[in-house]
Amino acid sequence: MIPKDFAPWESVYYYCSKWKNEDIIEELLDKLRSMVRIQSGRNESPNMGIIDSRSVKTSHHVDSVRALDSNKKIKGRKQHIIVDNQGLLMSVAVHEANIHDSKGAPKVMEKLSYKFPRLAKSLADGGYRGSLADWVFDKFKWELEVVLRPDECPSKFKVIPKRWIVERAFAWLENFRRLTIDYEFHADTAEAMIQLAFCKIMLNKIIV
16 A cells, blocks of 8 residues: 555556666665765765674565574564664665575675775674685675674673664664565565665654
């Protein structure tokens, strides 16, 4: 269902698909992120990203790009995002929920290639430990720093994580009813919906 004052659904679907396929939505996202960063006194190109993922259920009519996340007992898709230190979306990838974080990370990181010239580091949780850091450095010359949660840290000293920034970004998405369950037939449409949600978030920051 769409609002009554919108164009017929066929027209809305056509233009949404056109903007998605021609990367217009992504271009809008990038422009808004730059505007918000400049408005807050920061360089428009971030030098650090924070990566995380969450699994979401898919609607019963979705039968593609879905699987069971055995850890969280969720059958659906995994939303992988990278945000800057303000929680603004830099990259998103949606894939099957049974793909481990360390295996799904390249899908979202490769979308950052040559897009952020100042990017030098990404923060991640313990799920990204292993050979991923070497792959990231070999391919992009970025540092992947794994920030452990207190329960993952073997020492008695508690690490002060910045991961709350990406967790807050996921909390922002909870305000969008369309994103609490993945209703999209295609994973790239689900990615576009997340991009549009962040466009709205950033527009609110600019207008306010």
